[in-house]
Amino acid sequence: MALLNRSDWYDIARDTNWTPKYVTEEELFPKEMSDCFDVPREKWETYDEPYKTSYREYVKVQREKDAGAYSVKAALGRMKFLDSADPGWKSILKLHYGGIALQEYAAGMAEATMARFGRAPGMRNMATFGLLDETRHGQIQLYFPHEYVSKDRQFDWAHKAMHSNDWAAIATRHAFADIMSGRDATSVALMLTFAFETAFTNMQFLGLAADAAEVGDVTFSNLISSIQTDEARHAQIGTPALKILIENGHKEKAQKLVDIAFWRNWRLFAVVTGPSMDYYTPLAKREKSFKEFMVEWIVGQFERNILDIGLDVPWYWDTFLEDLNTTHHGMHLGVWYWRPTVWWDPAAGASPDERDWLEEKYPGWNDTYGKCWDVIIDNIKNGREDLTLPETLPIVCNMNHLPIVGVPGKKWDVRDHYLDYKGRRYHFGSKVDRWVFEQDPDRYAGHQGLIDRFLAGKIQPANLEGALKYMGLQPEDCGKDAHDYAWVWNYNKPDKVAV
Amino acid sequence: MTTVPLCVNFESDFVLQLVPVESDFTMDQVAEAAAHHSLNRRVKPQPGRTLRVRLQDGDAPFDRDATVEQSGFQVMETIEVYYE
Numbered sequence: 115m116a117l118l119n120r121s122d123w124y125d126i127a128r129d130t131n132w133t134p135k136y137v138t139e140e141e142l143f144p145k146e147m148s149d150c151f152d153v154p155r156e157k158w159e160t161y162d163e164p165y166k167t168s169y170r171e172y173v174k175v176q177r178e179k180d181a182g183a184y185s186v187k188a189a190l191g192r193m194k195f196l197d198s199a200d201p202g203w204k205s206i207l208k209l210h211y212g213g214i215a216l217q218e219y220a221a222g223m224a225e226a227t228m229a230r231f232g233r234a235p236g237m238r239n240m241a242t243f244g245l246l247d248e249t250r251h252g253q254i255q256l257y258f259p260h261e262y263v264s265k266d267r268q269f270d271w272a273h274k275a276m277h278s279n280d281w282a283a284i285a286t287r288h289a290f291a292d293i294m295s296g297r298d299a300t301s302v303a304l305m306l307t308f309a310f311e312t313a314f315t316n317m318q319f320l321g322l323a324a325d326a327a328e329v330g331d332v333t334f335s336n337l338i339s340s341i342q343t344d345e346a347r348h349a350q351i352g353t354p355a356l357k358i359l360i361e362n363g364h365k366e367k368a369q370k371l372v373d374i375a376f377w378r379n380w381r382l383f384a385v386v387t388g389p390s391m392d393y394y395t396p397l398a399k400r401e402k403s404f405k406e407f408m409v410e411w412i413v414g415q416f417e418r419n420i421l422d423i424g425l426d427v428p429w430y431w432d433t434f435l436e437d438l439n440t441t442h443h444g445m446h447l448g449v450w451y452w453r454p455t456v457w458w459d460p461a462a463g464a465s466p467d468e469r470d471w472l473e474e475k476y477p478g479w480n481d482t483y484g485k486c487w488d489v490i491i492d493n494i495k496n497g498r499e500d501l502t503l504p505e506t507l508p509i510v511c512n513m514n515h516l517p518i519v520g521v522p523g524k525k526w527d528v529r530d531h532y533l534d535y536k537g538r539r540y541h542f543g544s545k546v547d548r549w550v551f552e553q554d555p556d557r558y559a560g561h562q563g564l565i566d567r568f569l570a571g572k573i574q575p576a577n578l579e580g581a582l583k584y585m586g587l588q589p590e591d592c593g594k595d596a597h598d599y600a601w602v603w604n605y606n607k608p609d610k611v612a613v
Numbered sequence: 614m615t616t617v618p619l620c621v622n623f624e625s626d627f628v629l630q631l632v633p634v635e636s637d638f639t640m641d642q643v644a645e646a647a648a649h650h651s652l653n654r655r656v657k658p659q660p661g662r663t664l665r666v667r668l669q670d671g672d673a674p675f676d677r678d679a680t681v682e683q684s685g686f687q688v689m690e691t692i693e694v695y696y697e
């Protein structure tokens with residue numbers, strides 16, 4: 115029997131805006147689950163998804179994608195690659211899987227919110243496929259690292275991390291709860307699919323895939339590029355939603371949600387993707403600097419997307435552009451210094467050659483971040499590893515839950531952007547994080563960050579050892595310098611002098 | 614005497630750190646407690662110069678022998694420790 119063309123039946127089949135008989139429209143689509151903007155139903159019916167697919171087509175394509183990714187994995191004998199991989203690259207894998215795999219499942223729940231509560235039939239249809247996509251991303255990114263667990267128990271954190279109270283897990287959960295699980299379907303379309311997926315997933319899933327290909331990690335490169343093809347499709351859920359909101363006079367509120375989501379994601383990427391690209395990836399294999407990737411994907415493409423749709427660039431755009439030179443260097447220094455608190459082994463990336471590269475990509479690096487590394491290097495040379503390990507906790511931001519960092523050395527500009535609210539002092543890593551809090555203080559005010567929990571006596575014994583226990587880290591899990599300080603000894607070569 | 618946790622911003626360092634002090638500590642002792650977590654770790658000491666304590670955005674430092682209590686520090690007050 116001949117099949118109809120998709121275009122012959124798609125519109126009528128996906129138009130599931132039936133008239134409810136047993137419940138009211140409001141009961142079927144409660145505002146707080148569906149649409150905080152309260153746009154009328156008939157307006158939502160104009161939603162036109164740019165990407166149309168049928169279930170049959172979807173399954174066929176996805177099956178081919180999976181077959182591709184799994185057969186590359188099977189053919190290439192991953193264990194061998196892992197044995198010979200640079201320790202910095204292994205750390206990227208551990209950080210990536212632990213930080214991302216389970217959040218993919220959470221993203222599946224956010225897609226499910228749009229699939230059930232989205233007001234537009236087209237949104238519900240696309241999000242159903244999005245839900246299947248994210249389930250795939252969760253499963254495949256747990257399956258691939260699983261085979262390494264017997265060799266290296268830090269890989270167990272691919273599954274464990276998001277169930278723990280590790281600071282990096284608290285930061286990730288807080289950000290994604292704010293843009294995914296804690297929002298109505300329309301807000302999810304703006305904050306997850308538009309602000310996060312059209313902008314940032316390119317960075318981690320295409321930028322890093324380029325580095326992976328350089329390093330020779332064909333399996334990982336293949337895997338994350340395959341994931342990105344799904345992201346590129348379901349990321350398009352947000353654009354037609356934004357169009358409807360703007361047409362119906364909600365530009366200001368939509369802009370605010372996009373601005374909040376963009377900033378929250380930026381800070382997470384500064385701690386995940388920034389160090390991965392500029393410090394952990396072996397120098398010879400770096401395709402571009404983190405900043406260059408950000409300029410290409412975010413400043414170039416996302417800025418154009420925002421303007422095309424009729425929004426403005428976020429009000430803090432100048433701050434963000436300036437941040438591209440600084441924040442991730444501070445985050446990296448913090449992760450390396452507090453390395454026992456993470457489930458991967460941070461690569462310092464501060465050998466003489468690497469510093470030359472950093473100085474070239476980020477002029478002034480040696481006079482700022484380099485000043486801190488100078489002291490660290492002297493300590494390791496002098497047998498004082500103890501001074502390169504923490505004896506207290508950094509203050510973490512009450513919005514992004516990452517250490518509050520700034521520029522050290524000659525351009526010292528570290529500051530606490532605090533706010534007193536209802537008798538409690540909140541500490542923020544930037545004025546933008548504070549602004550996010552101020553947009554809806556009661557949404558965020560009850561949350562306790564790691565330092566708040568420490569001060570409330572929830573972490574016992576009240577020292578670093580107790581903190582590691584609280585974070586779920588066994589001594590064998592705790593991060594160490596990825597190269598066992600071998601990079602420090604390059605400073606003894608006569609042709610290279612530490613700056 | 615009670616313990617007062619502070620949010621310390623040490624000159625030339627890159628991060629804010631949690632530093633617990635006692636309410637009867639003088640500012641010199643506060644500076645010393647703060648220095649323990651920054652100096653010789655990520656910041657080079659400057660021999661012969663004195664460390665002072667001020668509130669973030671404060672114009673002037675507190676007297677070196679003023680105590681934490683006298684200075685009115687709240688729990689998690691943000692202070693800057695810097696070379697005079």
Ligand SMILES: [Fe+2]
Pocket residue numbers: 218221247248251341345
């Ligand atoms: Fe995904």
Ligand SMILES: [Fe+2]
Pocket residue numbers: 221248311345348
């Ligand atoms: Fe996604």
